[in-house]
Amino acid sequence: MRKKVMVVDDEEDIRLTVGQILEVSGYEVITAETGMDCLEKLERERPDLVILDIMMPGMSGWDVAARIKENDDWNNIPIVFLTAKGDDMSVGMGGLASEEYIVKPFDVQRLKACVERIFKEK
Numbered sequence: 001m002r003k004k005v006m007v008v009d010d011e012e013d014i015r016l017t018v019g020q021i022l023e024v025s026g027y028e029v030i031t032a033e034t035g036m037d038c039l040e041k042l043e044r045e046r047p048d049l050v051i052l053d054i055m056m057p058g059m060s061g062w063d064v065a066a067r068i069k070e071n072d073d074w075n076n077i078p079i080v081f082l083t084a085k086g087d088d089m090s091v092g093m094g095g096l097a098s099e100e101y102i103v104k105p106f107d108v109q110r111l112k113a114c115v116e117r118i119f120k121e122k
Helices: 012-024 035-044 061-070 088-097 108-121
Strands: 004-008 028-032 049-052 079-083 100-103
Touching (some): 004 012, 012 028, 028 035, 035 061, 049 061, 049 108, 061 079, 061 088, 079 108, 100 108
Parallel strands (some): 004 028, 049 079
């Protein structure tokens, strides 16, 4: 059974690019445009990993990650932050709140290796 990854980003180009990278690597991909969209889809879908932007309209990725971690049904889903927010404080906090923190523009090989590592460890 293929692993399922949810890509949450308000930028369509990022959703499409990351989605294609993961699909070519053999993963099933679900996308969400906003934090609320992500939480609503989590009610119906159970991804094996969430790749999450931080700076999104409405609900930030920080808030989405907190809601995922608070929910007993979702709190074991690993989170990877993929964001343009590259300041030291965000990187430090993101490292504590996620499995990996990747700053945009991102290296495709690093993203693929990160996803593979998480699934091997899981």
